[in-house]
Amino acid sequence: MKLFTTTAVTVVLSLILIDFVSTQLYQKSINWDNRAQGQYTDAMAKADFGSVSGWKNDRASISDGKLRITLRKNALGGESGIISNTRIPDGSAYELDFDVRFHSQFDWSRGGKVGFGFGIGNRNTGCNPPKDGAGGTLRLMWYNDNKRVYFIPYVYYYGMPGQCGDKFGKSYPSTGSIEKGKLYRVHMYVKSNTGNNANGHVQIKINGEVLIDQSIRWTTNDSKRLINNLSFHTFRGGSEDHWKSNVDSMIYYDNLSVRQISK
Ligand SMILES: *[C@@H]1O[C@H](CO)[C@@H](O)[C@H](O)[C@H]1NC(C)=O
Ligand SMILES: *[C@@H]1O[C@H](CO)[C@@H](O)[C@H](O)[C@H]1NC(C)=O
Numbered sequence: 001m002k003l004f005t006t007t008a009v010t011v012v013l014s015l016i017l018i019d020f021v022s023t024q025l026y027q028k029s030i031n032w033d034n035r036a037q038g039q040y041t042d043a044m045a046k047a048d049f050g051s052v053s054g055w056k057n058d059r060a061s062i063s064d065g066k067l068r069i070t071l072r073k074n075a076l077g078g079e080s081g082i083i084s085n086t087r088i089p090d091g092s093a094y095e096l097d098f099d100v101r102f103h104s105q106f107d108w109s110r111g112g113k114v115g116f117g118f119g120i121g122n123r124n125t126g127c128n129p130p131k132d133g134a135g136g137t138l139r140l141m142w143y144n145d146n147k148r149v150y151f152i153p154y155v156y157y158y159g160m161p162g163q164c165g166d167k168f169g170k171s172y173p174s175t176g177s178i179e180k181g182k183l184y185r186v187h188m189y190v191k192s193n194t195g196n197n198a199n200g201h202v203q204i205k206i207n208g209e210v211l212i213d214q215s216i217r218w219t220t221n222d223s224k225r226l227i228n229n230l231s232f233h234t235f236r237g238g239s240e241d242h243w244k245s246n247v248d249s250m251i252y253y254d255n256l257s258v259r260q261i262s263k
């Protein structure tokens, strides 16, 4: 009888433990406060992020407890900055927050990708729209239209118009420009859709103001509907020369927090 009771208790406790482990949702916070001044290497990035790819030691450093990325002069894309990705557990909804500040001497030039974002399924980027309904990405850009400088959403999803990321005609701020040396707090939320339905969601808020907030059909193939990458893409471009700058420029990041909302 005693043996039976002990066994039963063990089984019940195990089931509770299995249930607890299987319902754990991914969560990651990095604020770089405990990192010393100087280069922020691939090994440090791996220790903080996990399976991070594409890190560039010569462009990443720690400055007063913040991550500082240097965009190199006369270069575009991966040559100018960092195109890095971190595998995160498959999830049907995720959110993130981070702080970003452009150095007081930053050269806007035309624009580029900035900060963290999410990849879904095959994670289409690079003017390769997901015509097969098998991938998508949500990223942020800064953009200079020669009248003002602002943040825009940069989104790849099924049925998007054109070849390159969709901006949805949106900008932050809606009038006037973003400023060098000022801190912007970015919030992103992504929810997968199901089947052929536009019941997914895309949201970006900056300093609490909505840049984009709407339903979306990311994918049409349910085996590719889940969010699986945290992107950190910080580079100039665009592909034409007018996206380049003839000076090195720096962007600061702080207080990254990523949360899986549902499996
Ligand atoms: C997703 O992230 C992992 C790094 O953990 C990387 O190996 C993989 O290439 C990424 N996928 C894409 C399409 O960027
Ligand atoms: C959905 O994706 C899976 C995995 O890549 C693939 O085998 C399947 O053919 C795709 N389905 C459609 C309808 O494209």
Ligand SMILES: *[C@@H]1O[C@H](CO)[C@@H](O)[C@H](O)[C@H]1NC(C)=O
Pocket (backbone or CB within 6 Å): 031, 099, 183, 254, 255
């Ligand atoms: C990051 O968060 C800390 C603590 O919440 C705050 O004191 C600090 O100002 C934040 N850093 C930036 C650059 O916003």
